[in-house]
Amino acid sequence: MRRTSRIIRIRRSPDHRVTTPRTRAAARAAAALAAGVLAVSLTACGGGDDDGDDNDKGGGTGDTGTTVTLPKLDGESLEVAAVWTGAEQANFKKVLAEFEKRTGAKVTFVPAQDPIINFLGSKVAGGAPPDVAMLPQPGAIKQAVEKGWVTPLGAEATKELAENYSQGWQDIGKVDGKQYGVYYKAANKSLIWYNTKVFEDAGAAEPKTWDELLTAAQTVYDSGVTPFSVGGADGWTLTDWFENVYLSQAGPEKYDRLARHEIKWTDPSVKEALTTLAGIWGKKDYVAGGASGALQTEFPASVTQTFTGGGQPKAGMVYEGDFVQVNIAETEAEVGTDAKVFPFPAVGDAPPVVSGGDAAVILKDSEAAQALATFLASPDAAGIQAKLGGYLSPNRNVPNSAYPNDVQRKMAKALIDAGDDFRFDMSDQAPQAFGGTPGKGEWKALQDFLKNPEDVAGTQAKLEADAAAAYGN
């Protein structure tokens, strides 16, 4: 399931404990409706005035500091659908505004809901798909291609992409050799965040290997703080845990094969990864609130409880991607001083780099849609949003200095440095029914495993049964 935006969405609510993804989905649906109505009325009565304004500005900024040439698109209008809300949406709209300035086209943001592929399905069925949509999973892009909803990128966009993206990031936007997606946004999901005060009190150091992580955890535990906070009510945090351990332990090749379900979940490598994981999940008092408490802790709360309470928080460390900082911002802790981050330690030979991201795909082919895809593939667009924070770009030509703080720069650097060695989130590559549905498939199996970490074989059997049903093999 996609998570970057979902997470960032959560920060809007003053009390995240109660704002489940489900309620947000409902709220978003309403918002989408309202925005849709608004969009219609705007396009209907927004006159040539706006266009004139845009033209003037476009002439002004178009000349300064641009690396990409865009066509003049006066009078054209575009719709872009994405599930982003809150600050993430606001920041993205600034990027769209820049596009409007440079081209004179009018871009409307259409708030979508998770899973966006189903949202698009109903839009396509209704005969009015947005021009461009942000799809989070490679699986979703493939699905959209198979259904004939999306068109390939044109020469301009492909060229821009080749200039700025490593081969690996280009390839995950391809289906059957054709380039369909521009990965505009990336997530680094191989990070462990910790409460600096807890580590200082305990005298623990940032670990580089799994064994050191266990030592650090024990030290934290000995000092009287529960080492880990796990947001087990959201199944995807658990699949991310598993993916990091598995990628590092079993290696990228097996990771890819498991992601395609070419090896079974009953494979010994899965057993090893689950057993390793049980070394933390199954240890008494290692997880805040115990297993049943963790299973009722939603992701945002798992972060905030790690960074509230001074030297006595509910837990010392929390695992998740770069988007954790958004939730830290809700607490009084400062990212970089009170809250620090270290890369997920190496379980096997090399530390894992698991990533996620959102790719722009074109649903209605037009010059304007192609131009927008080109723009999104350029460092200009990514540079704007990078400055605003809470965003990582897989675009290697975005200067590291564009990011607003050290933690951001560290995460961006790790992501770019990984080159093509990163692996895309496995559950995002799996069919929705297995890797992305609350209370089903991998989410549910790992939640049950968190509750009963001794049952490795039973968990494997359940994972395999669900995977076989979802992959249809």
Next chain:
Amino acid sequence: MASDTAAGASKTAPAAPTSRRSVTGTRRTVAALFLLPALLLLGALVVYPIGYSVIRSFYDQSGDGFAGVDNYRALFTDDGIRTALKNNVIWVVFAPTVATALGLVFAVLTERVRWGTAFKLVVFMPMAISMLAAGIIFRLVYDQDPDKGVANAVWVGVHDTFAQSSAFPKAHPGRESPLEPAGGGAFITKGTVSAGDTVTLPLVGVAPDLMPDDAEPAAAPKPEGDRITGTAWQDFTRGKGVGTLNEVDASELGYARMRIEAVKDGEVVETAEAGGDGTFSLSPKADGAHLRLPASNFAAPYNGLDWLGPSLVTPAVIGSYIWMWAGFAMVLIAAGLAGMPRELLEAARVDGANEWQVFRRVTVPLLAPVLAVVTVTLMINVLKVFDLVFIIAPGSSQDDANVLALELYRKGFSEDQPGIASAIAVLLLLLVIPVMWFNVRRLRREVRR
């Protein structure tokens, strides 16, 4: 009979225009014209979707291939749908009956108190809240953390009045400790002690801020002749780890009031309690014994009930539903009560019936039609319950709290299985029809009376 006349009337009604058609020639068209908007709306908004759902339920996932009854077979083979069915049965049996029963009790009792209207207003108030908001409220009420969830706060409060938790719930032996787990949460020394010994019992895992107020800096044990002396303390220095391993450092705190037992051959020969600095002393009787720190030192604080865990989540959500709808039942029943002939109650009282008998033998039977309508209305309402379950149950137990309407949504919108979702919709329709039919018949009879 009433039904005969009604049926007769409805039969003659269409006959009249037929006979008059020849005279005006337009009656039927005019009637059709007037009915047209309603029929169009009904057709487009009700009949067409139902028909389409029925048709869709016979097609496969993509909607291209005819699937026969496969989708309906899935209703009885898919685990998720079976749990949903089972939970729906629990809902339909308990939620309406409990809500109606509570409503009846409230209605009868508020009739007798002076501030009845105010009370009714308060009980009815939850109806003014949307299901979504109520769900969010109850998600908090049932929160596991007693500091947040009021249900657990009350439960833990009651529990803790009877059973105190200990001061050192997370204390445990550190590295190379002379202590080992003795089962059941207790710790015991690996070796035995002999008279005149000094022993150290280092433990870790209690944060300095959480130490008891009377804990003092730990003191190393001093020999006292024949007696066995020792210290139990927190072998952890803030910022420095354990300091000198298994030895008392200056800034480390004693485990005030830690209980120590001397165990010989499985029997407790002597007990002692540590002072503020963690020191304790045992008589020479303990010679040759193992020292045990009993589990009562380490009892974890009671964390309350797992309201939203797999076993309690459905009753918990039903509880929130009743909170909302008991007021609705109460208002309807109170209205029925107001229309009840007082003479009958008076007559019963004059005949010597006590209040319970009046309630049981007169009030309830007279209210039976109203009670039935309220129960049946709630049943229809309960069959389609969705929002409360959707919001209150956390992701990890949504599967256990599943109901048909929620499963329909999940199948249709997050698993992309519109065929199965349509089959669930048809099943829900079939389940509602008998209840609807009962209600309509009942209403008709009421009207005729």
